[in-house]
Amino acid sequence: MRTFVILVAVLGCCLADPCIHNNHADLTEEHVISMVVTDADHNDDGLITGIDVAEYFVINYDHDKNDVVDEAEFVRQWHNSFHDEEAFAQHIFHHLDTDDNGKLDLSDVDPLIKRADTSGDGIVQIAEFKAYLEAIYNAC
Ligand SMILES: [Ca+2]
Ligand SMILES: [Ca+2]
Ligand SMILES: [Ca+2]
Numbered sequence: 001m002r003t004f005v006i007l008v009a010v011l012g013c014c015l016a017d018p019c020i021h022n023n024h025a026d027l028t029e030e031h032v033i034s035m036v037v038t039d040a041d042h043n044d045d046g047l048i049t050g051i052d053v054a055e056y057f058v059i060n061y062d063h064d065k066n067d068v069v070d071e072a073e074f075v076r077q078w079h080n081s082f083h084d085e086e087a088f089a090q091h092i093f094h095h096l097d098t099d100d101n102g103k104l105d106l107s108d109v110d111p112l113i114k115r116a117d118t119s120g121d122g123i124v125q126i127a128e129f130k131a132y133l134e135a136i137y138n139a140c
Contacts, residue, residue, distance in 0.1 A: 021140055025083035032082045033133045037126055048116070048124040050109045057104050069104040071097075088140065095136045 021029060040048055040056040061069040061077045071093050078089035096104055098111035116124045116132035124132075 020085070021088055021137060022085040023083050024085070027083055029134070029137045032084065033130055033137070035082065036133060037129055040129065041126060046126050048113075048126065048129045050113050053112055054106060054109050061104070067105065071102055074104060091140055092136055095139070 023032070037048075039060065040052050042052055042055060057069050058065075058067065060081070061074050063073050063077070071090065074093045074096075075086050075089040078084060078092060079086050084092075093104070094100075096108060096112060098108045098115070113124055116128050118128055118131065119125070
């Protein structure tokens with residue numbers, strides 16, 4: 001049985017989409033998302049602002065403090081924090097990098113807020129932010 005599971009995992013990794021959600025610490029997608037949301041909503045007001053998003057990236061991911069989160073920084077830290085597979089962290093990075101320039105920086109913040117704000121009131125409520133992250137997980 002164990003061999004079978006490993007075989008399926010190996011085949012899954014190589015034949016299917018490389019961003020398959022595989023978590024080394026057996027954290028569920030819901031668990032990871034709720035950790036991200038808790039970290040991102042600094043002041044616990046149930047809202048995610050552009051400042052929250054920018055601070056979240058800079059504080060958590062910008063290891064060399066150059067105000068830009070590159071793919072290597074993001075993938076390493078996401079993997080360390082949430083134990084998702086590195087290929088999966090790359091998948092998330094590419095969704096967050098709205099202008100596809102290989103970096104998360106301030107120019108990605110407004111487009112991210114617009115994408116997540118499905119009610120169109122200009123504010124990202126926690127439920128919207130969670131739904132946005134779930135959509136990224138499900139796009140895998
Ligand atoms: Ca950096
Ligand atoms: Ca970018
Ligand atoms: Ca909203």
